[in-house]
Amino acid sequence: MKTQSELTPLKKLLKPWLSADIDNVMVSCLTLDSRNVVKDSLFVALQGACLDGRSFIDKAITQGASAVLSETSNPSQHGIITYLAGVPVIDIYQLPAILSPLAYRFYFPQQNVHNVVAVTGTNGKTTIASLLVNCFTLLGKKSAQMGTIGNGLFGELKSSLNTTLDALSVFAELYDYQQKQVEYTVMEVSSHGLSQGRVSALPFHSAIFTNLSRDHLDYHGSMANYGAAKKALFTEHAVKYRIINSDDATGKAWLKEFPDAVAYGFNVQSVSKGQSYLSISKVNYQAQGVDFKFESSWGAGHISAPFYGDFNVSNLAAVLTQLLLENITIAQLEAIFPKLTSVPGRMEQYYFAKKDITFVVDYAHTPDALEKALIALQKHKSSGRLICVFGCGGDRDKGKRSEMAKVAENFAQKVVLVDDNPRSESAEDIMEDILRGFNQARAVMKIHDRKEAVLFLLTNSLPGDIVLLAGKGHEDYQIIGDKRLHYSDRALLASLRKEQYKDLNKADL
Structure with missing residues (x-):
């Protein structure tokens, strides 16, 4: 937010798009979110896909907005000014298109x-x-x-x-x-x-x-x-x-x-x-x-x-x-x-010395990125297998699910499917979509819970194995249904690396 001495006259700010009688209105900051409105804010009310910002105009004015720009889909209404509690509310046609130059000015x-x-x-x-x-x-x-x-x-x-x-x-x-x-x-x-x-x-x-x-x-x-x-x-x-x-x-x-x-x-x-x-x-x-x-x-x-x-x-x-x-x-x-230091969640290594197993966390969530990550690890691997752990996000491009499967099958020796961000889709349905891309689907493991998958692999992998844990990278959450749940591959592996492990009976992998 600008200081009092830096306040910008609204009339000057809007000059390229509007010539209006709005003297003495000063602006301290610009915001699309009524919750962030402070004294002398210019509140921009857009017709969003989920929420209509115009329904928050009264709230913005109550919180101290000095003016409001309100999106209109009618070109004949462009420039019309109405006053609410003495605050100008200005209709702007094609308002989203002027936001970047407005903010630059x-x-x-x-x-x-x-x-x-x-x-x-x-x-x-x-x-x-x-x-x-x-x-x-x-x-x-x-x-x-x-x-x-x-x-x-x-x-x-x-x-x-x-x-x-x-x-x-x-x-x-x-x-x-x-x-x-x-x-x-x-x-x-x-x-x-x-x-x-x-x-x-x-x-x-x-x-x-x-x-x-x-x-x-x-x-x-x-x-x-x-x-x-x-x-x-x-x-x-x-x-x-x-x-x-x-x-x-x-x-x-x-x-x-x-x-x-x-x-x-x-x-x-x-x-x-x-x-x-x-x-x-x-x-x-x-x-x-x-x-x-x-x-x-x-x-x-x-x-x-x-x-x-x-x-x-x-x-x-x-x-x-x-x-x-x-x-x-x-x-x-x-x-x-x-x-140079490693980038969070980008081919980030977690080596478990007692097991001689390396986990690599990467954000790869496209077929191309997954292929490149697997090829890279093959070149750096001296022994053991390359295990690929991945899933696909819900409510997103379904066509890439089978392509991700083909990449994993071609470049890894073992594949484990886990949940990514299922969102509103059934996690099981997403996995079934992915499985259709495999030639040998029966060889693919399914463990929905990412933490459970990591613990299983840490216990059952072999010395020299590299496990690519793909898809989440730096993210510290999972979206399941309408809930955003805290979860981080990186935090889990960092925590596990500090612990002591008991040898469990090895399962077939």
Whole structure:
């Protein structure tokens, strides 16, 4: 919230969309939630899918709102002002479309927002964002992160329900970071956020594209629509630098369309004359991570980092490319990458020494992400089996359930199905959908309770086994029916690792 001396005249704020006689109305903050209204707030009342914000106008005024913007679907009502208890309530046609530019005008009237890096794609967004902020911090550059695992300064994240916040909250967060002298914010930008215009007015310092694979078809309807939503970041938004993964088929096509973009990937082939690039080669897979060599438009280098799999090498390449664009030297990068910390719930290891069993927690919840995680662990595994534990969310894309099954059957030696977030669907029905994708369904175990599955595997797995516990990652909850229950794979494994175990009779596995 702005201080009294920083209050913004409502008339000035709305000038691009409305010329109205609303003198002497001042605004301290913007909010979509009537519960957050304080003195001099501008309350924005949208016709939401579940709740109609207009039904909370009286409450907002009672709590101190100085004005209200009320969404109308009738263009002839645009600009009509009525007064409730002396507070102007202004009808705005297509109100959602102006929220991002409205918030930008309010929080950054001088258009002086610090450097914001956008990361989009199906997989890898959270890892790239986290590692990039980690790097900036190690380099002495104060940084913040916005995305799936939370929002805030490095090491001080607050949880978030959405990957990309609503249009008003995006700029409120950035304003808060700017007051704290942040130099860079790295933001995960989802396809939903792009489609809904949540960042439409935000000028990006750079945009990174990771890959495109099946996800969110329940919302977008088709892969073409899903890809178009992602591409909008590069075509419809202000972006200084474009960084695109050349290993991805969609990325390779986009690189031909954007000759000013920087290509990164494995053994990058030139896609246009003079295009900047970073090419990975000679990857070594070790027990504690990877090391690889790279060549680039900025020179050659050798990187070591405590991460697993080709997809994390790709993520590291994206981070390297961004940092090289910031004129960070290769010598500096070679020094800081071994110091990077693991990303919560992203290929996070829990090793049980007495059993010689490794559990790996990962957020993989798409066929592509699951395949990459399993392939990565196969490369790092020296003995034992690879066991895949996963489920699928309810009320989401049902088509991917059988595809997840095929991936698990092809790349793991044993599969255990568990519940993810069943939501309003029957957990048993979800498992039956998944089972239809297996050729050998009888070999698949079903243990609905995730904790029970972990305890069973900890007792019955064999020395050298690696257990991939996929789907939940950093999440500390499960949604069952209409209840959000506390549960965390990470917390469970951390707790179990501290305990002593009694040897139980081994069951057939």
